[in-house]
Amino acid sequence: MAATGVTKVDRSLAMVTEALGAWDWLVIAPVALPLLGAAALLLIRKRIAWHAPASIAIMLLMLAADVGLLIRVWNEGPVHMAMGSWLPPFGIIFAVDTLGAVFATITAFIGLVCAVYATAEIDTTEYRYGYFTFYLLMLAGVTGAFLTGDVFNLYVWFEVLLISSFGLLALGSNPIQLDGTFKYAILNLVATTLFLITVGLIYGIAGTLNMADLAIKARSGDLGAPVMSFGVLLTFAFLMKAAAFPLNAWLPASYHVTRSASSALFAALLTKVGVYALLRTLVLVFPELGETFAPVLLIVANSTMIAGALGLLASNDIRRMVGWAVISGIGVILVGLGLGEAAALSGAIAYAIHSMVVMAGLYLLAGAMSWLAGTDSLFKMGGLAVHSPALLLCGLGIVLATAGLPPFSGLWPKAILVEAALSKAAYVTVGIILVNGLLTTIALGRMFAFGFWRAAQMERSELAPFPLLSKSRIVPVATIAIVSLAGGLYPEPWLAASRQAAAGLLDAATYINAVLPEG
Amino acid sequence: MRTVIFRTVAPFLTALMIIFSIFILLRGHNEPGGGFIGGLIAASANAVYGIACGVSPVRRSLKFHPMTIAAAGLFIATLAGMASIFAQAGFLTGLWTTVNLFGQTIDLSTTLFFDIGVYLVVLGTFSSIGLALEEREME
Numbered sequence: 034m035a036a037t038g039v040t041k042v043d044r045s046l047a048m049v050t051e052a053l054g055a056w057d058w059l060v061i062a063p064v065a066l067p068l069l070g071a072a073a074l075l076l077i078r079k080r081i082a083w084h085a086p087a088s089i090a091i092m093l094l095m096l097a098a099d100v101g102l103l104i105r106v107w108n109e110g111p112v113h114m115a116m117g118s119w120l121p122p123f124g125i126i127f128a129v130d131t132l133g134a135v136f137a138t139i140t141a142f143i144g145l146v147c148a149v150y151a152t153a154e155i156d157t158t159e160y161r162y163g164y165f166t167f168y169l170l171m172l173a174g175v176t177g178a179f180l181t182g183d184v185f186n187l188y189v190w191f192e193v194l195l196i197s198s199f200g201l202l203a204l205g206s207n208p209i210q211l212d213g214t215f216k217y218a219i220l221n222l223v224a225t226t227l228f229l230i231t232v233g234l235i236y237g238i239a240g241t242l243n244m245a246d247l248a249i250k251a252r253s254g255d256l257g258a259p260v261m262s263f264g265v266l267l268t269f270a271f272l273m274k275a276a277a278f279p280l281n282a283w284l285p286a287s288y289h290v291t292r293s294a295s296s297a298l299f300a301a302l303l304t305k306v307g308v309y310a311l312l313r314t315l316v317l318v319f320p321e322l323g324e325t326f327a328p329v330l331l332i333v334a335n336s337t338m339i340a341g342a343l344g345l346l347a348s349n350d351i352r353r354m355v356g357w358a359v360i361s362g363i364g365v366i367l368v369g370l371g372l373g374e375a376a377a378l379s380g381a382i383a384y385a386i387h388s389m390v391v392m393a394g395l396y397l398l399a400g401a402m403s404w405l406a407g408t409d410s411l412f413k414m415g416g417l418a419v420h421s422p423a424l425l426l427c428g429l430g431i432v433l434a435t436a437g438l439p440p441f442s443g444l445w446p447k448a449i450l451v452e453a454a455l456s457k458a459a460y461v462t463v464g465i466i467l468v469n470g471l472l473t474t475i476a477l478g479r480m481f482a483f484g485f486w487r488a489a490q491m492e493r494s495e496l497a498p499f500p501l502l503s504k505s506r507i508v509p510v511a512t513i514a515i516v517s518l519a520g521g522l523y524p525e526p527w528l529a530a531s532r533q534a535a536a537g538l539l540d541a542a543t544y545i546n547a548v549l550p551e552g
Numbered sequence: 553m554r555t556v557i558f559r560t561v562a563p564f565l566t567a568l569m570i571i572f573s574i575f576i577l578l579r580g581h582n583e584p585g586g587g588f589i590g591g592l593i594a595a596s597a598n599a600v601y602g603i604a605c606g607v608s609p610v611r612r613s614l615k616f617h618p619m620t621i622a623a624a625g626l627f628i629a630t631l632a633g634m635a636s637i638f639a640q641a642g643f644l645t646g647l648w649t650t651v652n653l654f655g656q657t658i659d660l661s662t663t664l665f666f667d668i669g670v671y672l673v674v675l676g677t678f679s680s681i682g683l684a685l686e687e688r689e690m691e
Binding site: 055068076117127 | 623624
């Protein structure tokens with residue numbers, strides 16, 4: 034290499050040159066921590082006694098980082114970090130707004146709660162095959178999806194969470210698990226592949242995959258290409274991820290096959306990632322698509338609510354039943370997207386927050402009930418009230434919260450959505466939300482009455498009494514019931530958070546300015 | 553596949569391929585190559601050895617379980633990304649330094665360590681899959 038011809042390069046044109054403080058690292062910490070933790074757990078996979086405490090410690094750190102990030106975003110607006118210091122739109126960035134920070138915080142919280150339950154459930158083999166490695170990798174994937182500011186990177190995090198969820202589903206290798214995993218894997222791979230194709234199309238049309246840059250291009254209207262066609266693909270892929278009707282078949286077929294803690298984690302997070310991606314793309318990035326699809330989304334929302342409630346009524350296996358409750362919750366969230374204005378969106382985000390917490394609780398409750406009773410079938414269950422009054426109390430709370438009855442957290446977002454739907458004269462939707470609530474109450478009331486109130490159905494000999502519910506099973510369920518009760522009695526903070534998240538989604542200019550200051 | 557010729561040649565071939573994979577890994581910074589392709593070459597070296605001499609000699613020669621190697625790789629790669637916290641730059645930012653060792657100037661960078669991490673992840677993962685499949689075949 035000759036020394037001639039060396040030109041002076043102005044690095045500040047391509048790279049971030051100002052110094053970042055330690056606080057800026059909060060943007061990446063919630064993803065880097067579980068990645069590091071997963072690798073470390075795999076290294077020490079034979080010392081299984083360390084797995085649970087180490088992963089719980091990592092999740093506590095994640096939660097602290099997420100809360101710090103949320104406080105920062107709340108006060109300063111969207112923050113971002115450029116990976117490798119390469120400036121956006123060319124470098125990949127993590128861009129966090131209130132929506133992403135709130136969801137990431139709940140992810141860490143739910144991860145923590147379900148991990149405590151998992152310690153009561155999983156056996157030595159599962160520890161050795163890396164249960165908590167998969168667990169932490171999945172949390173990394175979900176958090177990454179919530180924090181990234183780049184469409185291709187979103188796809189990458191989808192893959193990360195998907196592959197780790199395959200691991201969690203198949204761990205144990207029972208025939209029923211492999212059956213459920215197969216259905217889950219095929220249908221989710223179809224959705225992810227569609228998403229990847231769409232990413233390719235978007236890049237071909239717009240020449241960029243940075244969300245802020247795409248938002249600018251979409252608004253200036255110079256895409257000039259078949260925006261509609263990739264919009265359809267994108268919405269289809271995300272609705273499939275979110276398990277909206279008629280793309281919901283994979284969820285009740287697969288979620289119940291694994292441990293309750295894993296199902297609870299899946300129910301809380303995976304479908305919500307789909308909803309989050311819809312919110313992000315259809316509201317912030319391509320608002321035109323969002324407006325065009327609003328009527329379709331409203332129809333999807335209505336049918337998802339009906340399908341979810343009917344499925345809930347029709348099932349007799351309590352863990353499958355909960356899967357239908359997840360689907361009906363997705364329907365309620367989609368109402369907000371279908372109505373598509375600030376109030377409705379904030380209702381949808383609030384319902385998503387509520388649903389993440391309560392669906393995890395419902396799965397844990399179902400898991401604890403079926404473990405106590407020794408069966409998943411509602412017909413054989415009974416007499417649990419006598420054996421665990423504490424579980425009865427928590428169960429009552431979680432059932433009321435899912436049905437949207439006061440004083441639990443489900444009431445407020447539904448009230449906001451009903452109000453928004455009334456103001457838009459969408460009376461059919463109002464009716465369906467209310468009927469959905471009624472049917473959910475009946476179906477879960479049936480589960481509650483059969484499981485807890487009536488006398489035990491199976492002959493149990495004196496020698497095999499009911500097992501005692503350990504602390505690590507009851508504490509997570511109780512935590513969720515208490516959080517939901519607190520959210521119902523004092524809803525202002527999280528409703529304010531969802532209002533700000535919705536405002537942040539609608540106010541694309543602030544997001545764009547934060548990421549690309551020069552426009 | 554256990555012919556005498558193959559069994560005699562395979563260890564040498566494996567050693568050559570591993571050396572070549574490390575060459576590819578180190579070359580990767582400025583020229584075609586890098587951790588991913590290097591890791592694939594190293595994993596295929598293990599596969600060749602496994603086909604010729606059986607799975608357990610490969611496991612013995614690796615010293616560590618392939619999954620441990622992959623985990624160490626992920627750990628190194630993530631740490632290499634986090635090193636830039638001390639330079640007040642973003643995650644994964646490359647940092648360069650030169651070291652004088654025995655009169656030779658060696659360029660070191662965090663990207664090199666990231667690449668080594670990728671190499672180990674790919675080597676560990678693909679060896680793990682390959683060895684599991686070969687074991688299945690032997691039974």
